[in-house]
Amino acid sequence: MVVLLLTIVVFSLIIAGCTAPVQDSLAADWRLTINGTTEKVLTMNDLRALPAVNGHGYCVSTTGFRFGPYTCKGVDLRDLAGVAGGVGEGRQVWVSAPDGYLWVFDADQLEGRGFVTFDENLKEIPSPPLRIILMYEQNGTPLSYDDGGPARIAIISEQPGVITEGSAWVKWVDRIEIRD
Ligand SMILES: Nc1nc2c(c(=O)[nH]1)N[C@H]1C(S)=C(S)[C@@H](COP(=O)(O)O)O[C@H]1N2
Ligand SMILES: [Mo]
Numbered sequence: 001m002v003v004l005l006l007t008i009v010v011f012s013l014i015i016a017g018c019t020a021p022v023q024d025s026l027a028a029d030w031r032l033t034i035n036g037t038t039e040k041v042l043t044m045n046d047l048r049a050l051p052a053v054n055g056h057g058y059c060v061s062t063t064g065f066r067f068g069p070y071t072c073k074g075v076d077l078r079d080l081a082g083v084a085g086g087v088g089e090g091r092q093v094w095v096s097a098p099d100g101y102l103w104v105f106d107a108d109q110l111e112g113r114g115f116v117t118f119d120e121n122l123k124e125i126p127s128p129p130l131r132i133i134l135m136y137e138q139n140g141t142p143l144s145y146d147d148g149g150p151a152r153i154a155i156i157s158e159q160p161g162v163i164t165e166g167s168a169w170v171k172w173v174d175r176i177e178i179r180d
Contacts, residue, residue: 027142027150032134036178037085044136044150050075050083053133055156059166060122067166071140072154074133078110081178092179095153097172103153105132105168115155118163130164131156134173148172 027044034040053076058068077095081087087110096102108114112130119125135154136143143149148171155164 026145027136030150030174032080032151032174032176034080034084034176036081036083036087040084042083047075047134047136047151050079053131053156055131055133055154055158056160056162057135057138057154057156057169058161058163059155059169060118060163061166064122066122066163067169068163069160070138070154072133072135072156073137073140074135074151074154077105077132077134077153077176080134080176081110084176084178087178094175094177094179095170095173096175096177097170098174099172101170103168103170115164115168120161120163122163125162128157128159128162130162132168134176145172 030044032042032047034042052073054071054073057070057072058066060066077093078087081093087093087107090107092107093105093110094102095105106114110132115127115130117125117127133154133156134151136151138147143152151173153168153170153173155168
């Protein structure tokens with residue numbers, strides 16, 4: 001009986017060891033550098049400890065391919081900038097990733113304005129209030145590498161069905177800079 005129990009325990013540990021850590025190490029090895037008036041480096045636990053926002057996200061690539069709709073959870077970009085001194089009047093936020101990809105958000109966009117938005121038929125619609133977040137959960141699960149994880153920019157809205165341009169959805173974000 002004891003042997004059987006031990007066998008079960010050992011096998012459970014082996015199985016857990018083979019499945020869980022892949023996703024875990026993606027997040028565990030990740031660091032986010034935020035450069036403002038000061039510079040801060042955050043871990044995934046630090047990111048998750050900041051106030052979380054939820055919303056609907058849906059984007060389209062330049063080729064017309066749609067990604068989503070998703071429910072998105074993350075941290076407002078203004079709160080992230082706040083960690084390193086905040087976004088001053090009229091400044092920009094530069095968001096980049098290890099592959100060299102960079103996207104710049106202006107002061108208006110940080111307030112959720114000035115984005116081009118589409119309905120599900122890709123017909124342009126007036127933009128509702130939006131929010132830029134650094135997303136770490138998509139549809140209730142940690143963001144996978146293929147989806148741009150562990151952390152990716154998402155442009156979210158309160159109501160579903162609002163599509164934004166995919167180019168702003170920076171994948172694998174590891175650096176945020178506040179610039180003039
Ligand atoms: N780091 C990074 N993020 C990125 C990109 C990229 O090349 N690198 N491409 C952007 C563009 S142009 C689009 S449309 C979306 C979806 O791109 P995908 O089709 O390569 O997933 O991700 C955006 N985020
Ligand atoms: Mo794109």
